Amino acid sequence: MLLLLSRQVSLSFVKQVIPRSPVLFSKPASLNLRTFKFKVTFSTVFANATIQNIITMPERRPFVRLPTDVYPVNYGLCLKPDLIDFTFEGKLDARIEVVQGTNQIVMNCADIDIITASFAPEGGEEISATGFNYQNEDEKVTLSFPRVLQKGSGSLKIDFVGELNDKMKGFYRSKYASASGEIRYAAVTQFEATDARRAFPCWDEPAIKATFDISLIVPKDRVALSNMNVIDRKPYPEDDSLVEVKFATTPIMSTYLVAFVIGEYDFVESQSSDGIMVRVYTPVGKAEQGKFALEVATKTLPFYKDYFNVPYPLPKIDLIAIADFAAGAMENWGLVTYRETALLIDPKNSCSSSRQWVALVVGHELAHQWFGNLVTMEWWTHLWLNEGFASWIEYLCVDHCFPEYDIWTQFVSADYTRALDLDALDNSHPIEVNVGHPSEVDEIFDAISYSKGASVIRMLHNYIGDEDFRKGMNAYLLKFQHKNASTEDLWDCLEQASGKPIAAVMNSWTKQMGFPIIVVDQEQQGEDRVLKISQKKFCASGPHNGEDCPSWMVPISICSSEDPACTKMKVLLDQPETTVTVPNISPEQWVKINPGTVGFYRIQYSSAMLESLLPGVRDLTLLPVDRLGLQNDLFSLARAGMISTVEVLKLMEAFVNEPNYTVWSDLSCNLGVLSSLLSHTDYHEDIQEFIRDLFTPIGLKLGWDSKPGEGGPQGPGSGHLDALLRGLVLGKLGKAGHKPTLEEARRRFKDHVEGKQILSADLRSPVYLTVLKHGDSTTLDTMFKLHKQADMQEEKNRIERVLGAISAPDLIQRVLTFALSEEVRPQDTVSVIGGVAGSSKHGRKAAWKFVKDNWEELHNRYQGGFLISRLIKLTVDGFAVDKMAAEVKSFFESHHAPAAERTVQQCCENILLNAAWLKRDAEDIHQYFLQRKAPPV
Numbered sequence: 053m054l055l056l057l058s059r060q061v062s063l064s065f066v067k068q069v070i071p072r073s074p075v076l077f078s079k080p081a082s083l084n085l086r087t088f089k090f091k092v093t094f095s096t097v098f099a100n101a102t103i104q105n106i107i108t109m110p111e112r113r114p115f116v117r118l119p120t121d122v123y124p125v126n127y128g129l130c131l132k133p134d135l136i137d138f139t140f141e142g143k144l145d146a147r148i149e150v151v152q153g154t155n156q157i158v159m160n161c162a163d164i165d166i167i168t169a170s171f172a173p174e175g176g177e178e179i180s181a182t183g184f185n186y187q188n189e190d191e192k193v194t195l196s197f198p199r200v201l202q203k204g205s206g207s208l209k210i211d212f213v214g215e216l217n218d219k220m221k222g223f224y225r226s227k228y229a230s231a232s233g234e235i236r237y238a239a240v241t242q243f244e245a246t247d248a249r250r251a252f253p254c255w256d257e258p259a260i261k262a263t264f265d266i267s268l269i270v271p272k273d274r275v276a277l278s279n280m281n282v283i284d285r286k287p288y289p290e291d292d293s294l295v296e297v298k299f300a301t302t303p304i305m306s307t308y309l310v311a312f313v314i315g316e317y318d319f320v321e322s323q324s325s326d327g328i329m330v331r332v333y334t335p336v337g338k339a340e341q342g343k344f345a346l347e348v349a350t351k352t353l354p355f356y357k358d359y360f361n362v363p364y365p366l367p368k369i370d371l372i373a374i375a376d377f378a379a380g381a382m383e384n385w386g387l388v389t390y391r392e393t394a395l396l397i398d399p400k401n402s403c404s405s406s407r408q409w410v411a412l413v414v415g416h417e418l419a420h421q422w423f424g425n426l427v428t429m430e431w432w433t434h435l436w437l438n439e440g441f442a443s444w445i446e447y448l449c450v451d452h453c454f455p456e457y458d459i460w461t462q463f464v465s466a467d468y469t470r471a472l473d474l475d476a477l478d479n480s481h482p483i484e485v486n487v488g489h490p491s492e493v494d495e496i497f498d499a500i501s502y503s504k505g506a507s508v509i510r511m512l513h514n515y516i517g518d519e520d521f522r523k524g525m526n527a528y529l530l531k532f533q534h535k536n537a538s539t540e541d542l543w544d545c546l547e548q549a550s551g552k553p554i555a556a557v558m559n560s561w562t563k564q565m566g567f568p569i570i571v572v573d574q575e576q577q578g579e580d581r582v583l584k585i586s587q588k589k590f591c592a593s594g595p596h597n598g599e600d601c602p603s604w605m606v607p608i609s610i611c612s613s614e615d616p617a618c619t620k621m622k623v624l625l626d627q628p629e630t631t632v633t634v635p636n637i638s639p640e641q642w643v644k645i646n647p648g649t650v651g652f653y654r655i656q657y658s659s660a661m662l663e664s665l666l667p668g669v670r671d672l673t674l675l676p677v678d679r680l681g682l683q684n685d686l687f688s689l690a691r692a693g694m695i696s697t698v699e700v701l702k703l704m705e706a707f708v709n710e711p712n713y714t715v716w717s718d719l720s721c722n723l724g725v726l727s728s729l730l731s732h733t734d735y736h737e738d739i740q741e742f743i744r745d746l747f748t749p750i751g752l753k754l755g756w757d758s759k760p761g762e763g764g765p766q767g768p769g770s771g772h773l774d775a776l777l778r779g780l781v782l783g784k785l786g787k788a789g790h791k792p793t794l795e796e797a798r799r800r801f802k803d804h805v806e807g808k809q810i811l812s813a814d815l816r817s818p819v820y821l822t823v824l825k826h827g828d829s830t831t832l833d834t835m836f837k838l839h840k841q842a843d844m845q846e847e848k849n850r851i852e853r854v855l856g857a858i859s860a861p862d863l864i865q866r867v868l869t870f871a872l873s874e875e876v877r878p879q880d881t882v883s884v885i886g887g888v889a890g891s892s893k894h895g896r897k898a899a900w901k902f903v904k905d906n907w908e909e910l911h912n913r914y915q916g917g918f919l920i921s922r923l924i925k926l927t928v929d930g931f932a933v934d935k936m937a938a939e940v941k942s943f944f945e946s947h948h949a950p951a952a953e954r955t956v957q958q959c960c961e962n963i964l965l966n967a968a969w970l971k972r973d974a975e976d977i978h979q980y981f982l983q984r985k986a987p988p989v
Contacts, residue, residue, distance in 0.1 A: 115190070115489035117257060121154045124255055124262040125205070126301075131223075131251070132269035132294075133239040133314055138216040138225050140239070142252050146208045146262075153200045157208065160249035160256035161186065161193035163222065164214045169195050173206040191249055191256075191490075210253055219915050220879065222250025223312075226376040230316070231337055238315025240374050240389065242382055245432060246490040248307035258306040259430050259536045267298045270314045275333070278312045279305075279386040281368050302385070303365060304534045306428050311384035313372055320346050324353040328364055333372035334396060341844075344397035344407060345371055348414045351453045359448075360422050361526045362533070369421070371395060371414065375845075378879050378919055381413050383420030383442075390417075391879070392845040403813035404775040406846055408450070408457055415449035416442045427529055430536040432487040435496055436562070437539050440483070440505015443467065444513070447506075456772055458714065461677045463510070464649050465718040469684050471504035472654065475567055476592035476688070479957040483508065483562040484539060494951035497918045500565075507652045508561045514650045515557070515607040516550045524549030557605040557624070561652065566590070568604050570625075572645055573658040581637035583610070585645075586629035590654050592965055594693050603628055604653075611647035612637055613668065616675055619647055642668065649681035654688060669706045676712040683707070683715075687722045690973070691965065697726070697973040698980045701742070708749055713777040716750065720784055728930045729966055731893040733974055738981035743788040751785050754778045756796060756815070775814045782815070786822025787857065797822035805834055817850055824857040825891075832863050839875065852880055856887030856895055864888055864895055868902040872909065881910075882919050886926030899927050907947050921955040928959045932966035 128145035142164075148157075150173075157171070169181035183196040195210075216225040216239055225237045241251060249256040269288050270276045272295040280300040288294035302310075318339040321331040330349045332342030349371060357363050366386045373392040381390040394413040397406060423445070424438040450459045474480055483505055485496050513521050524546035532541060539562060543555040561567075569590035574583050587603060589596035606625040610632070611618060621634055637643060642664040645655050657665065665682060668674035674682070683703060690697040700722075707719055723743055730736050754777060785793040797819045803809040804819070811819055823831055832855075839851045855867045870876065871884035889899035903910065903923065914920045928940050937960040944956045 118255055119158050121152050122148055122150050122157050123260055124148050126263045128265045129252055130267040133216055135237050140214050140216055142212045144210040144252055148208050149205055150201050150203050153202055155197045155200050157195045159193055159253045160191055161253045162191040162249045164212050167211045169210045171201055171206055171208050173204060220376055220378040222247040226374055228375040240313045241311045244308040244382060245493040248310055254307050256307045258428050261304045261306050263304050264302040264310055267296055268312055269294055269296050274314050275317045276314050277370055277387055305385055309385045309425055311387040322346055322350050324350045326354050326357055328353050329368040331370045341396040341398050345395050345410055345414055348411050352415055352418045352449055355449055355452050360529055362529045381417050383417045385425045388417045393849055398844055401813050401844055402846055404772050411450045412446050415446035419445045422529060427532040428536050430538050432493045434539050436483045436501040436505040439502045440509055443502045443506035444509040461714040464677050464680055465714050467503035468507045471499050471507050474499045475504055476590055477958055477961050479961050480565045482565045491950055494918050495954050511650055511652050520550040560604040564602050567653050569654045569656055571656045574661055576639050579636055581634045581643055583632045587625060592692055607651055609647055610634055611644050613641045649677050654685045676715050680715045680718045684718055691969055693972055696976055698976050701980060713773040717780055720780060729932055729970055732932045735978050740788040744790045747781050747784050751781045779814050779818050783818035783821050786818055787825050794822055794826055821854040821857050824854055829863060832858055852884045853887050855884060856891040861894060864898045878913055882923045889927045896930050903927050920949050921952040924952050924955050925959055929962050931963045932970050934967045937963040
């Protein structure tokens with residue numbers, strides 16, 4: 053499933069907002085669908101104490117996996133949803149194997165009411181169950197039988213009823229409007245991680261695979277889809293308004309990948325070059341908006357087939373846009389479900405970042421058809437392997453389909469640096485987390501599993517080389533196809549293919565949290581450069597000086613100014629420090645560690661080495677990705693108190709001639725963090741002036757409108773990147789109060805609203821943001837009106853994300869109230885509240901108060917899942933006052949959010965880090981700004 057909502061805003065805001073999997077709540081003991089028809093005090097001084105001394109993790113609940121005395125071979129499943137009463141009836145006829153005699157069958161079951169159950173041994177007499185004991189907390193049911201079920205095959209039959217819930221998990225209802233404006237509902241599924249049990253009693257663990265024969269009884273005017281192709285469709289004898297749709301038998305697969313959808317949809321179809329039927333299902337009347345995803349999917353399937361050298365194993369694949377959907381997308385085998393904004397592209401009204409986002413999400417989910425579906429993790433401990441791998445290869449795929457996107461540079465800003473930031477916290481976690489109770493799974497649908505996972509696989513791919521990597525991947529997929537595997541199984545296959553110590557290297561990255569900072573110094577010896585390289589753990593609170601400092605096996609690459617794109621030497625740093633001699637480096641050349649910013653570590657150069665690299669930023673001889681990496685490392689060192697923030701501000705000024713979108717994007721993100729920090733001071737306007745000065749030259753170069761055949765400052769064929777850069781720069785200038793930008797934004801906004809000149813999709817976000825930031829109640833009313841009129845969910849989301857920019861306190865309250873209104877889809881409320889919190893100091897306070905005041909409704913809406921984690925992070929992460937950490941912790945001690953426990957700890961840690969940073973550097977930053985304004989002597 054896909055982590056995030058949209059890399060389509062800035063890829064940074066995006067990836068915080070939306071992840072993927074739903075959450076768990078126990079079946080209420082009172083639920084009977086037949087009858088209802090269906091005190092720790094925070095230190096005010098952060099010092100070097102770790103946050104773990106302040107916050108302790110709660111004890112984990114004991115958990116036992118399902119017994120192994122009975123397992124399924126095939127599920128015969130028939131479901132009849134009622135789209136008016138929001139209930140469903142189900143019949144299960146499962147072929148099972150009894151491994152040893154037992155008078156009980158234990159299965160997963162949640163929010164389902166079993167009516168009858170029986171077991172018939174092969175060729176024997178049917179035995180009715182005499183009792184159903186629900187273990188609500190563990191989401192299990194025990195079926196009791198009057199005598200022992202003997203070893204051998206048999207048939208388990210269960211009749212049951214359930215609810216089409218409104219929680220965006222399990223078998224649930226999704227609201228949409230018909231062409232005439234009538235409100236209707238689709239019945240859809242979201243089973244990962246542990247919610248198939250809400251649709252039918254089952255063995256809901258990834259290692260317990262079986263085949264599925266699925267039938268759906270549905271209104272005859274509705275589309276019915278499942279994992280496989282339809283093999284029969286016939287009238288339902290008991291009701292002539294219904295039909296029974298039967299699907300082909302699936303391959304052997306895990307329950308979390310089963311899917312079915314019943315609703316009204318149009319579709320576009322095509323066939324991939326390797327003969328797979330591909331369909332993209334859209335809301336009625338919007339088939340045109342499925343064409344871009346169809347193009348991507350038909351290119352992607354053959355790419356993966358060639359890359360893995362394993363054919364796609366199903367006869368068809370459907371991609372469908374679901375109106376109410378908590379995650380970004382879900383990789384159900386043969387029936388991939390998406391948020392509308394992750395699949396639909398309007399040729400006229402979709403912006404460049406949306407097209408790129410759709411390409412990445414399609415690439416991610418289709419990768420899972422092999423890596424996750426064909427070969428599946430044995431247990432949720434190995435979730436990172438599924439998600440990290442798909443999050444890496446989606447970029448490989450998009451780079452193949454759209455080389456003009458320069459997508460690997462964007463990976464560094466969107467995934468790599470984001471993972472480094474989170475993993476530097478004391479409250480991070482290892483990539484590979486031992487998961488016991490499934491309620492723990494939701495905590496690890498985060499940037500460590502996805503983005504750090506992807507980053508270390510990228511590092512591994514670089515270390516092994518593409519040819520051996522593909523060879524190992526093919527061996528892995530062939531060996532474990534239709535089975536389950538662990539992380540170690542993949543390392544074995546890659547080790548055999550490459551002859552390198554893969555397990556030893558990778559275990560140091562997956563089994564311990566954190567990463568190293570590589571400290572580098574140099575001296576010239578004749579024609580050679582001698583580098584002294586050492587490693588220690590990097591901590592967001594400063595260098596790790598303890599005796600028990602962990603170490604990593606670090607693949608180190610080295611390049612020089614002679615050829616910045618070519619790696620001159622590779623070494624594996626497998627000890628705390630080493631000396632490396634790089635031959636034939638003349639004294640005037642610079643040396644750079646980690647070219648391409650591939651190794652998952654930060655670098656601290658000696659002063660002389662850093663000084664020699666800085667001209668490469670100004671004259672652009674350093675590659676874009678390395679200019680980005682250098683700036684990002686220094687920014688993190690400043691936040692950790694290892695260098696002064698003023699040094700980073702001076703470096704940022706060297707980027708005034710920077711042409712690259714992604715470098716600007718990362719710079720912009722860090723300036724946003726600094727701006728948020730300085731909002732706690734009385735010289736916040738000074739950083740706005742700094743931003744205006746830095747972004748004005750690139751803004752003037754780009755202008756407001758694209759030029760025919762635009763190559764612009766990023767070179768020929770970079771129209772896509774110029775469009776992204778223009779939106780970023782204009783938005784930054786507008787928000788910072790750049791008068792010419794504000795005036796032009798207001799003019800274009802007026803023309804847009806009056807219908808004189810409709811804004812291009814790429815300009816809407818920056819214009820909306822600018823006019824709102826400096827707008828009044830009339831501006832806000834106009835935005836609400838545009839939101840109501842918008843036919844595309846992309847446009848609604850675009851407006852929702854910027855509404856928080858409004859400044860007046862009473863208008864901020866209106867935006868927050870709007871967030872919980874019927875006008876905003878449940879999954880998008882988080883973006884609106886997060887936008888308010890991220891816009892200003894006043895917005896942050898108002899959003900936090902709003903979340904506290906409406907906690908019960910918000911928690912009930914998301915049932916404690918990953919959307920709650922994102923909401924908490926977006927709301928409180930920007931505080932920089934010690935007492936706020938205590939307040940946040942105190943609130944969540946009395947308002948439990950089990951799936952967000954680690955997020956709360958990370959947020960408290962970030963608040964204390966921000967406070968320490970402000971105390972340490974605020975005065976120096978202030979003096980720097982005063983000097984900039986002082987007239988030259």
